[in-house]
Every structure is written in structure tokens, then in C-alpha cells.
Amino acid sequence: GAVVSQHPSWVICKSGTSVKIECRSLDFQATTMFWYRQFPKQSLMLMATSNEGSKATYEQGVEKDKFLINHASLTLSTLTVTSAHPEDSSFYICSASLLGLADTDTQYFGPGTRLTVL
Amino acid sequence: SQKIEQNSEALNIQEGKTATLTCNYTNYSPAYLQWYRQDPGRGPVFLLLIRENEKEKRKERLKVTFDTTLKQSLFHITASQPADSATYLCALLEDYKLSFGAGTTVTVRA
Numbered sequence: 001g002a003v004v005s006q007h008p009s010w011v012i013c014k015s016g017t018s019v020k021i022e023c024r025s026l027d028f029q030a031t032t033m034f035w036y037r038q039f040p041k042q043s044l045m046l047m048a049t050s051n052e053g054s055k056a057t058y059e060q061g062v063e064k065d066k067f068l069i070n071h072a073s074l075t076l077s078t079l080t081v082t083s084a085h086p087e088d089s090s091f092y093i094c095s096a097s098l099l100g101l102a103d104t105d106t107q108y109f110g111p112g113t114r115l116t117v118l
Numbered sequence: 119s120q121k122i123e124q125n126s127e128a129l130n131i132q133e134g135k136t137a138t139l140t141c142n143y144t145n146y147s148p149a150y151l152q153w154y155r156q157d158p159g160r161g162p163v164f165l166l167l168i169r170e171n172e173k174e175k176r177k178e179r180l181k182v183t184f185d186t187t188l189k190q191s192l193f194h195i196t197a198s199q200p201a202d203s204a205t206y207l208c209a210l211l212e213d214y215k216l217s218f219g220a221g222t223t224v225t226v227r228a
Contacts, residue, residue: 006161034215041127043207043218044162093161106152107216109161 003027004096006110013084014118021079021113023094029074030096034107035067038091050077084117091115120145120212124219131198132227139193139222141208147186148210153193156205156221165206166193198226 003026013019023033032051036044048069050056056069066088068080077096081088091114095107125140141151150169154162168175168184168191175182181194195202205221 004161041220043220046215046217049215091159095161106164106167109154109163112159112161114159 002098002106002108004030004094004108004110006092006094006113008113009111010114010116012116012118015085016083018080018082019084019115021081021092021094021115023077023079023096023110025075025096025108028096028098030077030098031074032097033071033077034095034097035069035077035079036093036095038093038112044093047079081115084115086117089115089117120148120210120217122208122210122217122219124206124208124222126222127220128223128225130225130227133198133200135198137195137198137202137224137226139195139206139208139224141191141193141219143189143210147189148212150211151182151184151191152209152216153180153182153191154207154209154218156207158205162207195224198224200226200228202226 005024007022035047038044047062048056048058050069050071052071052074058064071077091112093112095109097107121144123142131137147170152167153165156162166182168182179196183192203226205223207218207221209216209218
């Protein structure tokens with residue numbers, strides 16, 4: 001149980017285009033989903049937290065107009081990288097939690113999406 | 119915000135030996151600390167959670183300790199196997215969000 005999927009697993013796009021990444025919780029309803037970015041040999045950096053039906057909360061330094069997050073249902077969140085540039089190339093990982101902020105909550109991570117912007 | 123340090127970027131050990139990884143944090147002790155495994159090109163997989171009032175937690179060949187005085191958690195892989203080769207991340211809860219260390223890459227030689 002507690003499986004999270006991401007689609008696509010990798011994407012290559014031209015500079016200036018927009019890319020949408022989907023994150024789905026397959027066998028549970030996720031009240032909260034998180035989006036992370038990971039550069040090579042670095043740790044996961046939280047980009048934003050999204051709750052179903054409300055606006056996402058972005059971390060300091062993350063441009064909300066560039067990284068659009070939609071959490072339309074309890075099983076789906078999407079991240080759209082708008083007007084992508086080569087510096088946006090990274091590994092994007094989503095996670096989902098069952099109870100949101102409970103102190104023993106565990107986040108279940110998706111397999112990640114490798115974005116390469118040419 | 120917390121600074122999380124994992125002892126070394128890489129750890130190479132012989133099969134059958136015990137790997138010991140260190141996670142240190144700088145500020146207040148979190149309510150709990152988690153350890154994850156991450157394989158190349160994949161998302162992290164949850165391994166163990168230890169609460170601040172727990173000294174030790176075990177799961178199969180894995181053991182985690184939590185010392186709030188030292189502000190440190192140790193992660194042990196006993197009887198290591200080549201299949202244990204991966205990057206191991208520690209994470210702690212801060213302001214209702216998980217903060218991750220940079221990870222330690224373990225390579226187990228057959």
C-alpha cells in the first residue's frame with residue numbers, strides 16, 4: 001500500500017516551453033502533497049506544500065508563477081514548470097502524506113521525474 | 119533553521135560488515151527523526167522513524183539510535199549485503215516540514 005506515482009519519469013524540452021508533471025497517490029487519499037527538487041549529489045529541497053482544494057504554500061526563493069502547483073483532488077497534484085530554462089533541469093520528486101501534519105506521519109515518495117531543458 | 123549534517127558523503131565497506139552512518143543536527147531536538155533509502159534516479163523510500171523519547175529502533179538488519187543530548191542519530195546496517203548499496207538520507211521535522219541531510223552513499227563490496 002501507500003504507492004505514489006509520477007508521470008512522466010523523464011522529459012526533455014526546449015527552453016521556453018512549459019512542462020507538466022503529475023503526482024498521484026494510487027491507493028490512498030493524500031491530504032497533503034509535497035514537491036521537492038534535487039540537484040546531483042545534493043539533498044532534497046522542498047519547493048512547496050499543497051493541500052487539496054487550496055493554494056500551495058511555496059518555500060522561500062521558489063517562484064510561484066514559475067512553478068505552478070494544482071492539487072485538484074485527494075489523489076492528484078500537478079507541477080507545471082512554466083517557460084523552462086536550462087537551470088530548471090533537475091530531478092523533481094513529489095511525496096504524499098495521509099494525515100498532513102501528524103507527528104508520526106510518513107511521507108510516501110514518488111519515483112521522481114528527470115527534467116532536462118535544452 | 120536546522121542544519122543537518124551526515125558524516126560522510128561516501129562509505130565503502132566489505133560485505134558482512136556493519137555500516138554506521140551519522141546524522142547530526144544543530145538546533146532543537148525534533149519530535150522524531152526519519153531515515154530513508156534512495157537509489158540512483160529514484161525517489162526516497164522510508165525505512166525507519168525514531169521518536170525523541172526512544173533510544174533505539176530496529177527493523178530487520180537496520181538499527182537506529184537517537185541521542186538528543188548529542189543531537190545525533192546513528193544508523194547501522196548489520197551483516198551488510200551488496201543490495202544495501204544506496205544513498206541513505208536522514209530527515210527531521212521542522213515547522214511541519216521535512217528537512218533532509220545530503221545523504222551518505224554506501225557501497226558494499228562483495
